[in-house]
Amino acid sequence: xxxxxxxxxxxxxxxxxxxxxxxxxxxxxxxxxxxxxxxxxxxxxxxxxxxxxxxxxxxxxxxxxxxxxxxxxxxxxxxxxxxxxxxxxxxxxxxxxxxxxxxxxxxxxxxxxxxxxxxxxxxxxxxxxxxxxxxxxxxxxxxxxxxxxxxxxxxxxxxxxxxxxxxxxxxxxxxxxxxxxxxxxxxxxxxxxxxxxxxxxxxxxxxxxxxxxxxxxxxxxxxxxxxxxxxxxxxxxxxxxxxxxxxxxxxxxxxxxxxxxxxxxxxxxxxxxxxxxxxxxxxxxxxxxxxxxxxxxxxxxxxxxxxxxxxxxxxxxxxxxxxxxxxxxxxxxxxxxxxxxxxxxxxxxxxxxxxxxxxxxxxxxxxxxxxxxxx
Amino acid sequence: xxxxxxxxxxxxxxxxxxxxxxxxxxxxxxxxxxxxxxxxxxxxxxxxxxxxxxxxxxxxxxxxxxxxxxxxxxxxxxxxxxxxxxxxxxxxxxxxxxxxxxxxxxxxxxxxxxxxxxxxxxxxxxxxxxxxxxxxxxxxxxxxxxxxxxxxxxxxxxxxxxxxxxxxxxxxxxxxxxxxxxxxxxxxxxxxxxxxxxxxxxxxxxxxxxxxxxxxxxxxxxxxxxxxxxxxxxxxxxxxxxxxxxxxxxxxxxxxxxxxxxxxxxxxxxxxxxxxxxxxxxxxxxxxxxxxxxxxxxxxxxxxxxxxxxxxxxxxxxxxxxxxxx
Numbered sequence: 001x002x003x004x005x006x007x008x009x010x011x012x013x014x015x016x017x018x019x020x021x022x023x024x025x026x027x028x029x030x031x032x033x034x035x036x037x038x039x040x041x042x043x044x045x046x047x048x049x050x051x052x053x054x055x056x057x058x059x060x061x062x063x064x065x066x067x068x069x070x071x072x073x074x075x076x077x078x079x080x081x082x083x084x085x086x087x088x089x090x091x092x093x094x095x096x097x098x099x100x101x102x103x104x105x106x107x108x109x110x111x112x113x114x115x116x117x118x119x120x121x122x123x124x125x126x127x128x129x130x131x132x133x134x135x136x137x138x139x140x141x142x143x144x145x146x147x148x149x150x151x152x153x154x155x156x157x158x159x160x161x162x163x164x165x166x167x168x169x170x171x172x173x174x175x176x177x178x179x180x181x182x183x184x185x186x187x188x189x190x191x192x193x194x195x196x197x198x199x200x201x202x203x204x205x206x207x208x209x210x211x212x213x214x215x216x217x218x219x220x221x222x223x224x225x226x227x228x229x230x231x232x233x234x235x236x237x238x239x240x241x242x243x244x245x246x247x248x249x250x251x252x253x254x255x256x257x258x259x260x261x262x263x264x265x266x267x268x269x270x271x272x273x274x275x276x277x278x279x280x281x282x283x284x285x286x287x288x289x290x291x292x293x294x295x296x297x298x299x300x301x302x303x304x305x306x307x308x309x310x311x312x313x314x315x316x317x318x319x320x321x322x323x324x325x326x327x328x329x330x331x332x333x334x335x336x337x338x339x340x341x342x343x344x345x346x347x348x349x350x351x352x353x354x355x356x357x358x359x360x361x362x363x364x365x366x367x368x369x370x371x372x373x374x375x
Numbered sequence: 376x377x378x379x380x381x382x383x384x385x386x387x388x389x390x391x392x393x394x395x396x397x398x399x400x401x402x403x404x405x406x407x408x409x410x411x412x413x414x415x416x417x418x419x420x421x422x423x424x425x426x427x428x429x430x431x432x433x434x435x436x437x438x439x440x441x442x443x444x445x446x447x448x449x450x451x452x453x454x455x456x457x458x459x460x461x462x463x464x465x466x467x468x469x470x471x472x473x474x475x476x477x478x479x480x481x482x483x484x485x486x487x488x489x490x491x492x493x494x495x496x497x498x499x500x501x502x503x504x505x506x507x508x509x510x511x512x513x514x515x516x517x518x519x520x521x522x523x524x525x526x527x528x529x530x531x532x533x534x535x536x537x538x539x540x541x542x543x544x545x546x547x548x549x550x551x552x553x554x555x556x557x558x559x560x561x562x563x564x565x566x567x568x569x570x571x572x573x574x575x576x577x578x579x580x581x582x583x584x585x586x587x588x589x590x591x592x593x594x595x596x597x598x599x600x601x602x603x604x605x606x607x608x609x610x611x612x613x614x615x616x617x618x619x620x621x622x623x624x625x626x627x628x629x630x631x632x633x634x635x636x637x638x639x640x641x642x643x644x645x646x647x648x649x650x651x652x653x654x655x656x657x658x659x660x661x662x663x664x665x666x667x668x669x670x671x672x673x674x675x676x677x678x679x680x681x682x683x684x685x686x687x688x689x690x691x692x693x694x695x696x697x698x699x700x701x
Contacts, residue, residue, distance in 0.1 A: 090444075121481035129447065130479050134471045140437045141472065144444015144452075151400070151426055151450070171467075174437035181432055 009215045011208075014235050015225035019283050021291025028234040034296040040081055040229050041289050041299070042307060044073035047097040048286060049311035050106055051260070054113060058264040064115045067094045071227075071259030074285035075191045076161070077101055078232025079254075082240055083159055089128040090142035090160040092135070094191065098161060102128060136166035139175035139188060146184035146249070157185040157243035159236070165196025167210045173217070179249035180217040186249040187239040192226065193258035198271040214251035226254030227285035257283065378556040384526035385415050385491075385547065387561055388533040389453065393423050395563065396451060399537060402429040403438055403455030403491075412457050413493060413552055439465035439490060443472050446488040451537060456492040459546070460503025465490060466511060473542040474517030489536045489543045494522070495587050495637050496684050497550035499677040505549075506674055507586075507638035512544045513615050513647070519543040519568055520614040524551065524589040526559050528612060531566030538565060548587035555590070571618035573625070577605035580694050581625040583648060584635040585611040588685055592635060595690040604698065614644055619651045623659070626652060630661030631697040635685050640668040662700035665693040 016031070018024055030036050051070055057063040069076060076097025083089065089102055096109055103124030111119025112131075120130065129145075132138030142160035149156045166172050167190055179186040190210050194201045207213060214221025220239070224231040232254055239250040257280040261268045268277075293299035379387065392399045401416055407430040410417030420428040431438050435456055442452040456462040469490065476486040496505035512520045521536055521543060523529035529547070536543035574589060575596050582592040589610045596606035607625050611617070626632045632652055634645040649664045667685045675683050 117481070120479050121483050126483060127448070129484070130476075132472075134467065137436075137440065137467055137471055140440020140468065141444035141447065143437065144441035144446075145448050146444070147441060148445050148448030148450055170434075171436055171440060174432070174434040175440065178432050178434060178437050178441065 011211050012222045014231045016230040017228045034298040043077040047073045065263050065265045066113045067263045068260040072256045074229035075226045075254045078229040079236045082233045082237035086156045088158045091131050092162050093131045095161050136169035136171040143175040143179045146186040155244045157240045161189045164192040176217040180219040183248035185243035190253040192255050195258045197262040211253035219249045221251040223253040226256030376558040379559045380553045380556050381526045382552045384530040384559045388530045392537040398451040400427045401453050435464045439468035442488040446486040447484045453489045458504045459494045459506040462492040470515045486542045487540050491545045493549045494546040495548045496680045510644045522546045522586040524610050535565035535568045550587040569616050571621040572610040575608040577607035579605045580631040581607045581629045582633050583609045588635045594687045623656045627659040633665040633693040635667045639671045662697040665697050667693040
């Protein structure tokens with residue numbers, strides 16, 4: 001027998017909810033009490049409202065280029081809700097859902113995307129990294145932070161989020177490989193939204209799944225339905241728990257879909273059919289969870305209207321982003337946002353001359369309807 | 376007091392820093408059991424253990440990127456890249472992340488890392504092992520770039536680099552790793568990271584360089600002295616931030632300047648010094664600024680490297696051109 005098989009691999013796939021919100025089988029334990037899922041739903045709705053507001057602000061010239069997470073809300077909310085406060089998030093530029101859940105304020109995010117230096121910091125999770133724009137270059141930072149936890153013998157883990165395109169880059173593999181070799185408490189979550197600007201997933205890699213890239217690095221890799229927030233939360237929580245307990249690194253691929261353009265500077269109609277996008281709207285993660293909550297009797301039209309009204313109020317306030325928004329001068333740039341209590345940043349005053357911070361007296365969003373950061 | 380070469384002086388500084396500060400960790404390829412390909416980290420694994428001296432997988436971008444993550448978490452990583460030719464893949468990490476993490480987070484996170492790598496030619500090394508890529512790093516705001524030229528300065532500057540709160544690229548000239556010995560006390564005293572050092576005083580012509588060529592500049596100064604020409608020799612040592620004041624003061628005295636580096640001439644760091652001289656130093660100049668450098672070609676294989684590298688003869692020729700102007 002000159003040849004024999006010396007290793008076999010399999011990639012698991014997890015999904016709890018069907019697109020219509022019905023349960024495909026037993027639910028994870030945190031979902032047994034449906035009330036636990038309401039904060040996840042509110043988080044997803046708020047993320048969607050935030051994205052919509054940001055795009056409106058960009059279209060009216062008050063924000064720079066912005067990357068929407070439309071259709072991928074379950075990935076960020078599910079993953080961030082699986083983190084402990086002491087864990088560290090190393091996000092990419094489309095991870096506002098996770099950042100908002102972790103306690104970065106909408107104000108701070110909008111300041112950044114509005115080109116205001118004050119948005120480069122946030123009062124929230126002080127050890128979380130800033131978003132990384134160059135794609136995958138943040139994966140080694142996540143490995144480095146995980147190494148720090150390991151060397152200090154802290155029971156903490158690092159969550160790094162990146163996109164499907166990022167898995168084609170060397171940095172992704174270098175970080176995953178090193179984290180595998182050193183058994184680092186790192187979870188890399190792939191937000192596989194099927195499109196890296198104009199390049200579809202199939203053209204990105206011949207690999208059947210992106211999760212299987214873990215196999216080469218010798219770490220667990222699995223795939224899940226990224227539009228099923230229950231699956232995201234449960235599997236990321238398991239990977240993070242394993243990491244904190246010394247079980248090493250893992251790779252989780254969340255399969256979702258980018259319903260919006262890559263960024264506001266992109267026009268996806270140049271390279272993909274509207275029909276494809278319409279099809280994916282039928283798999284909307286927000287609608288799926290809402291249907292599930294309604295079916296379980298913890299969500300009603302009245303509650304839905306209440307949340308929508310709250311987000312609308314937050315949106316209205318943000319109109320003050322507008323006309324009186326002066327370019328940030330020196331005094332502005334130095335304004336220490338962190339002096340404002342988290343969630344209270346909208347009240348911060350700008351400049352040395354008593355000028356109002358142009359950026360949203362508005363976004364009291366987080367304070368009013370945002371669920372409390374990770375428990 | 377013990378005489379030490381550059382390798383031993385760097386080793387001494389690393390051991391000192393690790394003893395003083397538990398946050399200092401070394402990581403890189405073969406830095407542990409092997410003690411590094413140039414033996415710079417020799418004995419440190421045995422002394423400080425495998426959690427402070429880490430043999431990494433063969434991945435330079437990861438070495439730099441992991442250092443960013445460690446540094447952001449409060450460690451003081453000292454990363455080694457085996458040869459300059461392999462350091463270029465760290466530029467993404469240095470430029471996009473390490474150098475700007477403090478600014479990017481408005482001071483919330485910072486990046487106190489040191490990236491050490493050998494540089495320069497003259498040891499008959501293979502392709503990609505003899506580059507002088509300092510200018511690739513000097514144009515990255517937020518990064519200090521240091522090139523020691525003697526065991527003492529290597530010790531003092533490396534200690535300063537490790538203690539510095541921001542990222543430092545520390546380039547070690549292979550040609551002088553073992554070429555000279557001098558007494559180096561393990562004093563724990565750092566040297567300033569923003570100073571040009573005057574190695575020899577003179578009033579007729581200023582010879583400026585860094586790294587291995589400073590020894591050639593000193594030899595050239597000896598030769599010029601035979602002819603009664605007093606050359607002042609400056610070791611820039613820290614390219615960024617540049618101690619331009621020291622160079623300008625020297626040229627104010629001599630009126631003539633020869634800038635020397637191994638890297639290719641065009642857009643080399645010598646061009647920055649020449650620009651400073653052409654600006655605030657213009658009215659001090661009695662002669663055009665001379666640059667003696669590597670050629671604008673690929674660094675050749677070892678049989679031609681002596682033709683490529685600036686030699687004492689080429690430095691002398693440059694100095695004589697400068698002196699020929701009345």
